[in-house]
Amino acid sequence: MTPDPGPATAPAAPALDAPRAAARRAAARPAWRDAIGRWLPHLVLWPPLLVSVVHVLGFTGYTTWMSFTASTLMPDYEWVGLRNYTAVLNSRNWQIATDNLLIYGAGFVVLTTALGLLLAVLIDQRVRGENLFRTIYLYPMAVSFVVTGTVWAWLLNPSIGIQRLVRSMGWGGFRFDWLVDREMAIYTIVIAGAWQASGFAMALFLAGIRSVDADLYKAAQVDGAGPWRIYRRVVLPAIWPIFIAVLVILLQYTIKTFDLVRALTGGGPGIATQLPALVVYDLMFQRGLLGRGSAAAVMMLLSLLLVLVPYFGFMRWRRHREARHG
Amino acid sequence: MADRLTPARVLIYALLAGFAAFYLVPLLVVVLNSVRTAEDIGATSVVGLPRELAFGNFERAWGSYCIARRCEGISPYMWNSFLMVVPATIISTLLGALNGYSLALWRFRGDNWVFGIITLGVFLPEQMKLVPWTLVLRDLGLTNTIAGLVLIHVVQGISFTTLFCRNYYTAIPQELLKAAKIDGAGFFRIFWRIVLPLSPPILIVTVIWQFTHIWNEFLYGVTFTSGAQQPVTAALIALSVSVSEAPQYGVQSAAVLIAALPTLLVYLFGGKYFVRGLTAGAVK
């Protein structure tokens, strides 16, 4: 498991054209210093990359293997073929969870990205108290998710939260009972999730916007472009890598959403707000079915590849095109 | 321009304030509960105004509430969390910046595959990795140590930090690097002199992410530590309840606020690195 940063990795090492230049400059230095200078980057770079790669592949491989075994409370290496998969696919919990994942995923990603971008653009308008606003939008991430889920559960509960408050202010017919409505409860998770994550999306967008070269702005302003046009034509194209980062982060957030639901709805009313991560945990640790839970986890990751593979394909295509066009 | 109140600017401030209000409502509930007595909350509702101010909740939460027979509040657990979160955040951020730099600016054969696999790492749910991590920590002899938790958070965190940094660094023009290479700068010199000065916004984003996630992580914290070594999230949960007990919402809310302070301070003080001009200035 220990990554080997030694010569074996050299052929795949960064194709540094720097050493040539460095060598020219360092001609006067002793050979050993030169060697260190050449190898140090590899020594520093490869271990973390390798640890990451081994962690991802190793753990995924282990889980995949477990998913074909009869493991219950403890890992057990008796092979059972696809039995765990069929059991998970046939369970109501899993069917509800996958449907919910689509609704929640789409709602959450769109809402959070939109909110995050909007807030970043608003904050970028050289406003006073920027630091305060930014901290207010970010703080939901600071509080333990178990806690924020609980607080939202109170606020969204019709008998003690917002509905009661609005009614007590005189609007007697006001209804806001999504939390206890089987059809609508999943949207309360969208709201609470967006509340929690949009600040971070804002921070990422803001980091991107602030890194756009000031000259580009000036040039656009000189051309007489309005602020809306500058954002659309100059800023947004320049920060597309940030969009990718935000989408990946939100996607992983969607897939891994766990604490929030556990505290907000507990998967209810009934089992109406089950999500795959809850099913995985429930199978593995509540029901003591490690094999079956692993099968659910593997299917969760496979569904993810449906999104990621086209993305990497697109990246490849884009890179090739860029290379061709110089 | 910032001082003239045109209708557009009024609208901007109105929107900012409106959103701020929306974001603050849940915090308000927690703050109000933190100064309410348990009887007050129990007898009325968890959403409401205090009948009398009970600031004692903070004192109890910090230093005298009994968690597992240790009546020291959450303060010792806060310290445990610091011991875990500070090294894990620094190491994972640093490694992520290096990884991102090499993946974005020093293309090598298979770099896309490496990046793809590392990115996949952000999607692995921690529930799935609990058993493998148990085995790894056992084999390394790190069960029930804070070092074990640091290791977990660094390894998992590299996926996120690499993703953030790599995507940010791809926006750095290749011309800058070429010029530096012609000047004879090597791998670390370019990183140190060119890339790092451009990095504060993304590094603060990375630190925010790592710090809050490690600080708030619960599952590994309770599984891989014991008793007096547990992080603060474990103590926060311990303040809340099981089936058979009425929640101590007052003390709990106070504890939640105290426990959130370090993260809030990171946001507040880290925020100044977002200021525009820094990057533009550095590039020139």
Next chain:
Amino acid sequence: MSATTHRRGLLAAAGLLAVPSVAMAQASAPRPRITVISQWSAGSDGAAISRLGEVFTAEGGVWEHNPVPGFTTEMMNKLRADILAGNPPAASQLKGPEIAAWSRIAPTVDLTQLVAAAGYEQVVAPDLARLHKPQGRWAALPLQVYRTNTLFASRRAMERVGATALPKTWAEFNDLAARMKAAGITPVANGGIRWDDGQKFECALAGINPATYRKAIMELDDGALRGAEVLGAFRQLRMISEWMDPAASGQHYSTFLPRFVRGEMGMLMMGGWAQGVIRHAGFSDQDYLVGQVPVDNGRPCFVLNADAFIFWRRREPEFQAGQTLMANLVMSPRVQEMYSQITGSIPVRTDMDLSGAGWSTGQREAAASLAAAVQAGQSVLSLAHNMAQTNQMSAAMIDVLTEFVHNRSLRPEQGQQRLAEAVEAAR
């Protein structure tokens, strides 16, 4: 409960407690030491186990309690990690059929001789004893018992509809609930989380017929599961769900206690622990009536929930001495009295005298009911609290029950069929 049996129990316990003290006297004997994992970190649970630790220390032992806060699953994860690392705790909290399941994955201590020496098996409900001796050997010891079919009725709500006594049968319950509804009171004050939903069902079925409950829920007899009385329980569950506050979904029952005490809500079916919670919220025992959830055959029926410790085998002599001391303490009347008086549960021993000032009316009534229900063969194990089935089976069954409670378009016939199918699939 006769005074003689009680005295005999005390004498036996006194003898037991002397054993470790004698052992201590021998210079060569190791100092008893114990490591414990539980989820009891705060509140009265935390206070009770801390007191147990004090008693343990007073007997000359070294006590190391390591609470794992959060849900039970988190504690199980910790236990799994410790077992995998080859370092299981000397004792850990575990309950119900999971004791048998977990005792298969790591060696446990054989407590059979200790239990026999204490004459303990005779004073424990037979179903409970069976759970703690997988393969016929005692590996775990129950610590305290709760009745999950306890009915709390709001005194003010009862006064508003002119009722003075708790309903004895489901027909009376339904009648009273209808009167409350007509008076603008929400008849059922329960919450709407998983275990609460499961508990409402077990109350219904055990009340309709404890024997059917045993066959259908504990023995998973297909005929009983598809029979008329289980259908009746689903019908009753549907009525209960319609009498709940629509906002109960996902809520802990304690959320509604203020409304319950004010008389805006009528009846709560909850374990005995609710007494402590009500007191804790600043209300008095006078605010409610307490007794047994309706049982149609009129006799005592006890749906049993119990907490327990399982003892993991350790080689170290100090741990073995500690486990012996711990086991004897947990079986002793004085520790059971101390424990239950803090948590509001009732003792595991059915031979104890609860007339002392430290016990509440509710505890006395529940303890008497346990002894009588055991006599009448009407004590059964709780489904909702993972006493009747392994976690896997319980979870599959409660999935159906909780969905049924919150999806009112499901007919009782559909609920029954789904339950039978879920059992079939999870077998």
